[in-house]
Amino acid sequence: MKSTVRDFVASRNRWIKTAGQGIVMMCLVLGLVAFVGNNKSIVLNIDGQASTVQTFGGTVGEVLANSNVVVTENDQVTPSLAAAVEDGSAIQITRATAIDVVLNGADTVVHTTGSTVGDVVNELGVADSSAISADLETRLTTLSSELEISTPKSVTVTVDGSTATHTSTVKSVQDLFDEAEIVLGDEDRVSVPVTSSLVDGLGLKITRVDSDHRETVTESISFTTDEVHDDTLDVGEQRVTRAGVDGERTKIFTAVVIDGREENRELLSDKVTLEPVTELLAIGTREPKPEPEPETKPEPEPERVEVSAPADEPEPAGSSGPAPAGGAWQALAQCESGGNWSINTGNGYYGGLQFSAPSWLGAGGGKYAPLPHLASPAEQIATAEVLKQNGGWGHWPSCSAKLGLG
Template sequence: MPGTVVVWNHVTSSFRGARARLAAVPASLRTRIVRNTSDAPATEDSRPRRSRRGRVRLIAAATAVVVLASGGVAVADAHKTVTLDVDGVQTTVSTFSGSVEGLLAEQDLELGARDTVSPAGALQDGVDVVVRYAHQVTIEADGAQETVWTTALTADEALEMLATRGDDVRLVASRSAAGGRPDLALDLTLDGPAAVQVDGQTLTVPDGSTTVADALDALGIELGALDRVSVQNAGSQVTVVVNRVLVQDVTTTHEVPFNAVEQEDASIYVGTSKVTTAGVPGVRTVVERVTTVDGVETAREAVSDAVTQGPVDQVTNVGTKKKPVAQSAPATSGTSTPAVGGGDAAGLNWAALAACESGGRANAVSASGKYHGLYQFSVSTWAAVGGAGLPSEASAEEQTARAQALYNRSGAGQWPHCGPKLFS
């Protein structure tokens, strides 16, 4: 252990007197003093002849012993026993250092700009010298994260020191590479209880669990790859908060409307139309990355958005063919079958009209009993075109002839619902 630096002036005492006084100094102190001189006396074997310069050094060393021997009280006062506390680890140190800085140098303790030592300056016997090394921790204050330096040893001490930064200050635990264990670089608490909030419940940390990782292990809590761990003060209790974080891709589909396209068709009459290709909606697929924390959505990010099934256009044929000019029905007598209507009536699709009106049954009668036959004549309309009796009792040929006569006189409007079938 380094001793006290001894400084002396030239003296006039004889060398013999110095040796006599040296003999009166305890052996342990004499050894200590020799260790602090620049040259220890050489033995006769190793150095048979001593130079004048060597003699001067010996005389100076002896003189220094005399000074210390006569001032023994000063040497005793220089010796101190202090307690050295380095980040909570305490040791009792015996030293002759006169300052805290000298003590730290003796113990090979180097302090950085953010490290602290208390007290400073002159070193007093029996004092506690407290050294705290600063280290970085990540905190979250009112939702914003930052890295700060602290000399706190425990989470509760750090939270107390950081309380002025916001109403909700948390220490954020990192995830170590070894198994993803939460690492806070601070013990949980100095001497108070601690708890863990996880999955909607609050659990008491078992005794002996000093770190965040210890606490979670003791309670059998497993962390997911994205789960977050922080430490906060909940009331008067240090609490480890585990937030379950889930990130997943969510796929949704949306309908893409089809377009309607019309095209002219000379095969059907003006005023009529026919859908030749039915429209089919397309499909738009959207993939989003959704983040939830404890079941509450906190972020949503678009991953892809594309039409995965194109729509099919609906195609409608619009008639351009001119309608035939209506002609008067020929005069008829008795119940004879009239001649087939003139004009274009004979060229129309009467079978389609009959199928639509009556299912193609000549004797069909409506449920109300009001309409009869292939073309569902009313009795009055049947009589107006020269028919006798009930239309459903006439032959199919007569019914078709009188239907053509009705068309030539009044057009397809006589059959409001099925009339367009004539032109199909």
């Protein structure tokens, strides 16, 4: 009986030992299976450089951590760090590059995973018409200086009375003026400093200033008239012996002109640049000769008057005496004027023989007197003789016919 119990116990212990060893072996097998099952082969591609790593990590982040690969928030990791990985998965990492960029005059650092200038421009989202310091195809690794980008900006400029809108990618206000060919004077004022950066929507006002504007004004100086008594002219007669000429005065003004409006006008100089010439006017003072009293003679008997040669005519009397009696001229004067050698009725004919002023002057009577009635009978007859030589007695048609002269 005891032997049977011992055998049972021994058999049980052997079974327990064998079962324990089986369990241990099973655990080892299961562990090995789990190890083999969790170990993965992953392809890492960093900036184009590929390598294979063995890892037990279940996510991209765990794989990178187990592989001692550090990434920043600016690096591009595909798939994402939280994504699960499987054996044979590939992880793509593109390192971000820090690029110094001057955007519209402001310094900034752009972290990009792109490889060219065009990639940076696209990431920034600037307009295609922006001004860029390097070609879009330029690789970032070849940049030797900061990348300058200037976007198009719409700016209004008011100058010389008009307002215009300019769209430009230049950097500063002065650059815009140069581009638009707007020339500033030394004293002109601009609403902002010309060194200011150009920004979209900016309004600029240019005020033109000329603090030394000069204007020359010419004024006329009227001439004056001096009257000079002249005893060679009859009373009532006047004659200009020297023509008057206006003079000239030149004034120079200085003023401050702001946008075409004159301010603070002052007289700088006032000079007579041309002296006027005084007019000289001769005033007649000679009294006219008194008219002789008309002679009263009886009417001659009607008879035909024979014209005698001039030598038979009586010689002219003094300047104020009566005409010689008898003769054709005396008869003609009697018919024309009643024998009044100083008559002036205002009808345009003068003296005993009734000369018109043009006939008198044309025959040379002006050497005796301005008008016939102011000359002596003898001077009138002498002038009539000259007139008669050109036209005969026809100068006195009515009376010469009546007297039978011809």
